[in-house]
Amino acid sequence: MSEKLCFLTIAQASRLIRDRELSPVELTRNYLARIEAINPQLDAFITLTGDLALEQARAAEKEIAAGHHKGPMHGVPFGLKDMFETKGILTTACSRILEHHVPTQDAETTARLYAAGGVLLGKLTTHEFAHGGPSFDLPWPPARSPWNTRHFTGGSSSGSAAAVAAGLMPAALGTDTGGSIRSPSWLCGTVGLKPTFGRVSRVGVIPFSESCDHAGPITWTVEDAAILLDILSGYGERDRGSAQREPPRAHARLGGGIKGLRIGFLRHFSEEDVKINSALREATDAALRVLGDLGAEVENVRLRSLHDYYAVRVMLTESEQFSLHLRNLQQRPGDYGEHFLGRCLPACLFTASNYLSAQRERRRMLAEMQPVYDRYDALITVGAGPAPHLDDHKRIGATEWWLKPGMGALASVTGAPALALCCGFSRSGLPLGFQIVGRPWEEAIVLRIGHAYEEATQWRRRPLLTPDAKVEHKAPPDHGAAPIVDEKFRQVAAVAAERAGLRLTDHQFAVLLEQTPSALALAARLPRDHSGADEMASAFRLL
DSSP: OOHHHHTOOHHHHHHHHHTTSSOHHHHHHHHHHHHHHHHHHHOOEEEEOHHHHHHHHHHHHHHHHTTOOOOTTTTOEEEEETTBOBTTBOOOTTSGGGTTOOOSSOOHHHHHHHHTTOEEEEEEOOSGGGOSOSOSSSSSOOOOOSSOTTBOOOSSSHHHHHHHHTTSOSEEEEEESSSTTHHHHHHHTOEEEEOOTTSBOOTTBOOSOTTTOEEEEEESSHHHHHHHHHHHBOOOTTOTTOOOOOOOOTGGGSOSOOTTOEEEEOHHIIIIISOOOHHHHHHHHHHHHHHHHTTOEEEEOOOSOHHHHHHHHHHHHHHHHHHHHHHHHHHOGGGSOHHHHHHHGGGGGOOHHHHHHHHHHHHHHHHHHHHHHHHOSEEEEEOOOSOOBGGGHHIIIIITTTTSOOTTHHHHHHOOOEEEEEEEEOTTSOEEEEEEEEOTTOHHHHHHHHHHHHHHSOOOOOOOOOTTOOOOOSOOOOOSOOOOOOHHHHHHHHHHHHHTTOOOOHHHHHHHHHHHHHHHHHHHTSOSOOOTTSOOSSOOOOO
């Protein structure tokens, strides 16, 4: 196994393959050897597709030798979060519900990568149905940080970010509904791009929320993210959120610098709305100085509270996911993990009025962004880091989730493109990250800013991993009893569960009850001043 080959970027590997200085088969064999040596520490894979990868690599090598080079992904390996359907290959969403699910078709994104000559190494660990984790009560263990295996990767594209950071592959696809490409990229030190809503087809991606689901790349460099965006972009006829737009040509537009670009920093998100640690604050401030030194005009800007965007996002996504899973929640709730139940079950408390209010408030938020887009080429927020310890999995999974907004909420609600980047490391050596949010359809500018920052800094270093390292795979202990909940919440939860047709065990009801006060508090943040005439963010469209 050559570590040097496994640490090549897509751009580097592509040039070597195109010039016939590197064999796709040799590259693939090196990745398979590294996966065998390193993955037992990380649990990044659910399904390894080694035989298929070698078959695709041989085909690519033969095509290139015959003079048919398809482009930058030809002969280059990649991985897929186990939310992307793959014909004839197990696709589980990391859940017992789909434990034996083998699709008969490929997702459109999968098909695009195959058509570009990509080599599939396997299906990667995710939180259950891209939600609720890290969980230790599922058929597969949660992925672990390659920087310190006792720590969390971020979620829900957990295996994708861990595998790319560890050099098990140069790139992977993830999904992002509330930050699931960006969060693991911040915590694992990779680059993660959530494209504009509608840019990349979601056909064949196991759904979470039709209002907020995105698919996009996780890579080691911004250049590689641009390469993959150009391949993945395109209209999906069966995706009702898909848009017919001109290709972004992001890779060709990376250069030129950022002198004169106007960038707004949402300082209040991380100093007033959510308190962050000093290491992340200092690293983000240093990143802003770098952008200023590169010629960008950087200033503070104020929007709504991050809590407002989070309330709308959660109301939309949890209501839609609850609807998708209702039958299974009624018939087989015990087949879900506890963390998923802690996020999904409380949506039974929400009303149609809550959901419609969130859709109308989303429309207001979109309108409020127009003058901001007129003034700024991009917005900056902090990201996340350092990664928490996996012993805190219960708190990470659900306990604080309802009322502690993630930095992904703004771009999830607005549908704007957002890029996660590493901007430093904590004293313990764990990555720290920040976020660049752009105007809708202007991924090229976002990537240009990220590329300029990346070229000007020194954060592209790999975690140190040795094949003989031992990892404790058993679940951490459950710390403490569930909080005592007021009796009035017990009655509300019982009525809501019965109305939804849920037949829960005492333990499952306790999971719902524990989150009931927080879920109701989040719903109470939604405005109540909408009229029936106020437009909603999503509306019926005659096909």
